[in-house]
Amino acid sequence: MNEKPTFPTQGLESAEFDPTNHSANRTMGEVIAARFSRRGFLQGSLAVSAIAATVGPAALLSAPRAEAQEGGSVFSFPEVTAGVDADHHVAEGYDAQVLIRWGDPVVSDAPEFDPNNQTAAAQAGQFGYNNDYVGYIPLDGSDEHGLLVVNHEYTNPHLMFPGLVQVVDGAAVQGDLSEEQVNIEIAAHGGSIIEIEKVDGVWRRVADSQYNRRITGTTETLVTGPAAGHDRLKTSADATGTKVLGTLNNCAGGVTPWGTYLMAEENFHGYFSGELPADHAESGNYARLGAPGGWYQWHNFHDRFDVSKEPNEMNRFGYIVEVDPMDPNSVPKKRTAMGRFKHEGAESIVAPSGQVVLYSGDDERFDYVYKFVTAGTYNAEDRAANMDLLDEGTLYVARFDEDGSMEWMPLVHGEGPLTAENGFESQADIVIETRRAADLLGATKMDRPEDIQPNATNGKVYVMLTNNSRRTEEDVNAANPRAANAFGHIIEIAETDGDFAATSGTWEILLKCGDPSIAEVGATFSTDTTENGWFGMPDNAAVDSDGRLWVSTDGNNPTDTGRTDGLWAVDTEGAARGTSRLFYRVPVGAEMCGPVFTDDGESLFLAIQHPGDGGEDWEGHARPSYYEDPSTRWPDFRDDMPVRPAVVVVTKQGGGKIAV
Ligand code: FEO
Ligand code: CA
Numbered sequence: 259m260n261e262k263p264t265f266p267t268q269g270l271e272s273a274e275f276d277p278t279n280h281s282a283n284r285t286m287g288e289v290i291a292a293r294f295s296r297r298g299f300l301q302g303s304l305a306v307s308a309i310a311a312t313v314g315p316a317a318l319l320s321a322p323r324a325e326a327q328e329g330g331s332v333f334s335f336p337e338v339t340a341g342v343d344a345d346h347h348v349a350e351g352y353d354a355q356v357l358i359r360w361g362d363p364v365v366s367d368a369p370e371f372d373p374n375n376q377t378a379a380a381q382a383g384q385f386g387y388n389n390d391y392v393g394y395i396p397l398d399g400s401d402e403h404g405l406l407v408v409n410h411e412y413t414n415p416h417l418m419f420p421g422l423v424q425v426v427d428g429a430a431v432q433g434d435l436s437e438e439q440v441n442i443e444i445a446a447h448g449g450s451i452i453e454i455e456k457v458d459g460v461w462r463r464v465a466d467s468q469y470n471r472r473i474t475g476t477t478e479t480l481v482t483g484p485a486a487g488h489d490r491l492k493t494s495a496d497a498t499g500t501k502v503l504g505t506l507n508n509c510a511g512g513v514t515p516w517g518t519y520l521m522a523e524e525n526f527h528g529y530f531s532g533e534l535p536a537d538h539a540e541s542g543n544y545a546r547l548g549a550p551g552g553w554y555q556w557h558n559f560h561d562r563f564d565v566s567k568e569p570n571e572m573n574r575f576g577y578i579v580e581v582d583p584m585d586p587n588s589v590p591k592k593r594t595a596m597g598r599f600k601h602e603g604a605e606s607i608v609a610p611s612g613q614v615v616l617y618s619g620d621d622e623r624f625d626y627v628y629k630f631v632t633a634g635t636y637n638a639e640d641r642a643a644n645m646d647l648l649d650e651g652t653l654y655v656a657r658f659d660e661d662g663s664m665e666w667m668p669l670v671h672g673e674g675p676l677t678a679e680n681g682f683e684s685q686a687d688i689v690i691e692t693r694r695a696a697d698l699l700g701a702t703k704m705d706r707p708e709d710i711q712p713n714a715t716n717g718k719v720y721v722m723l724t725n726n727s728r729r730t731e732e733d734v735n736a737a738n739p740r741a742a743n744a745f746g747h748i749i750e751i752a753e754t755d756g757d758f759a760a761t762s763g764t765w766e767i768l769l770k771c772g773d774p775s776i777a778e779v780g781a782t783f784s785t786d787t788t789e790n791g792w793f794g795m796p797d798n799a800a801v802d803s804d805g806r807l808w809v810s811t812d813g814n815n816p817t818d819t820g821r822t823d824g825l826w827a828v829d830t831e832g833a834a835r836g837t838s839r840l841f842y843r844v845p846v847g848a849e850m851c852g853p854v855f856t857d858d859g860e861s862l863f864l865a866i867q868h869p870g871d872g873g874e875d876w877e878g879h880a881r882p883s884y885y886e887d888p889s890t891r892w893p894d895f896r897d898d899m900p901v902r903p904a905v906v907v908v909t910k911q912g913g914g915k916i917a918v
């Protein structure tokens with residue numbers, strides 16, 4: 259929630275960029291910039307009237323709850339105390355082990371990390387920066403031996419490079435990056451595939467595994483589906499419109515039922531700079547994406563990131579990328595049938611028909627919730643038969659109605675307004691400009707859709723909506739009921755007849771987030787939730803093998819919530835519904851990403867993203883945090899090592915399920 263970052267990429271992940279959805283499907287209303295910080299509440303500077311105490315369909319649809327089993331929370335672990343310091347903290351009785359950090363070798367011939375002499379070539383074989391999504395793919399069905407797949411979303415050069423930040427007249431200023439530093443950044447993006455095994459109860463990396471692999475911002479990928487080979491994807495370097503160098507801003511993701519790794523390209527617009535020629539055909543397309551973002555200096559050395567020189571390059575990003583981790587030489591595929599927008603993730607589930615359903619949020623204020631339903635069906639007996647399932651199917655966008663019902667509206671060429679008269683010549687145009695197509699269908703403008711997690715155990719789907727301070731009283735709707743929604747909420751969807759492929763369903767709000775002790779916030783955590791148990795800004799979610807929901811957050815800090823981000827366990831059933839409990843918290847400045855459990859429930863993998871970022875000390879006082887003077891040196895706590903994003907694995911001391 260840093261309104262004015264000191265460095266260009268500081269606070270990038272939790273920042274709220276200017277919304278670009280100016281479609282007329284709902285009146286935007288006057289934009290207000292009220293900042294509902296916790297401190298603001300405590301100081302009485304709050305514009306109370308700007309918060310809607312709306313009672314939405316949640317209440318109207320909650321009657322069946324009376325029939326749900328009564329009882330307490332399904333979680334019993336000792337709760338972590340919420341707060342902020344330099345270290346991470348896990349519940350008593352558990353171990354949290356750092357499994358891999360930025361710079362650790364991934365491929366067997368990569369050098370050890372030397373932060374003072376880093377090169378792009380070294381980085382291309384080492385663990386990348388800002389780990390986000392984490393997936394576990396068992397080898398031979400094992401919960402103790404498998405492949406860890408990890409996204410590297412973005413880079414924080416002010417925390418990565420010595421000497422880049424200078425203090426001038428008391429102010430810390432980031433300098434220009436060299437070509438080598440830019441190439442290190444590009445190599446630190448993408449993903450990592452790492453073989454891991456649990457030996458005598460302790461996880462370790464298999465250093466010489468044939469599966470170990472880095473995917474970076476220059477790895478050759480193949481475009482598949484409706485936009486493959488389209489003129490709008492052709493560049494001076496690729497006349498085929500199918501071969502793209504790299505995948506960028508891989509935020510959350512997914513693992514398919516057939517064991518492939520999905521990387522969601524989110525804020526891809528940020529890597530591009532320059533200006534399109536006047537009246538260029540892509541002007542409207544790029545404006546709807548807030549593009550080019552101009553967050554990085556890559557265009558100084560690579561023309562493809564300058565839209566004045568390569569106006570089509572950006573049409574080659576913003577997709578779900580599928581990787582076969584079992585073949586280290588496989589070419590990652592950009593599955594354009596699933597649409598092009600700021601994809602947060604791509605969690606999947608098999609519908610009763612055998613069709614595969616993948617949910618994806620478009621993370622921007624006032625953008626939409628999507629799902630993709632494959633045309634073909636999942637074949638559990640023949641892995642190879644599933645490898646191109648994601649190229650054919652129907653992409654839907656959600657409309658959440660005021661009465662608690664919802665509709666999934668198909669984005670299909672020739673149907674409704676999605677015709678040549680509106681600039682859609684084919685399905686390729688629809689997937690390239692997914693947002694504009696969804697605007698025309700009247701989709702519901704949401705409060706920054708992040709991870710969307712289906713739960714096979716209870717048949718529900720959980721939508722993380724992280725926040726939206728720009729929503730006004732005029733803009734509220736039942737599914738986004740709070741103006742100036744600083745702390746976000748979680749929607750629970752029930753698809754019709756429990757069929758994840760259904761085109762309609764019902765919904766209710768599981769939680770409105772924020773401090774429940776401040777009435778004006780309007781948070782709806784159960785009264786059993788302790789002062790440690792509430793959170794703001796839900797971002798990622800996981801469901802464990804017992805069907806229980808875990809939520810991780812992005813944006814909690816000393817100023818706004820008096821706590822770091824972390825992982826909270828949330829009851830969804832019975833009388834305990836809406837009770838939340840803190841299990842793990844990150845070091846100062848970090849965001850909590852990637853929660854995933856092994857199927858036996860005994861191992862939990864967590865990604866600690868951008869530790870030491872954010873420009874605050876533990877009490878919330880502004881302070882620049884950069885390479886030479888970071889707010890924490892987690893996880894090494896060595897003066898000769900920078901703060902490093904890392905993946906942590908949590909196990910229970912003495913063994914057994916994480917939470918019983
Ligand atoms: Fe990259 Fe929407 O978080
Ligand atoms: Ca986030």
Ligand code: CA
Nearest residue numbers: 509510708797
């Ligand atoms: Ca996220």
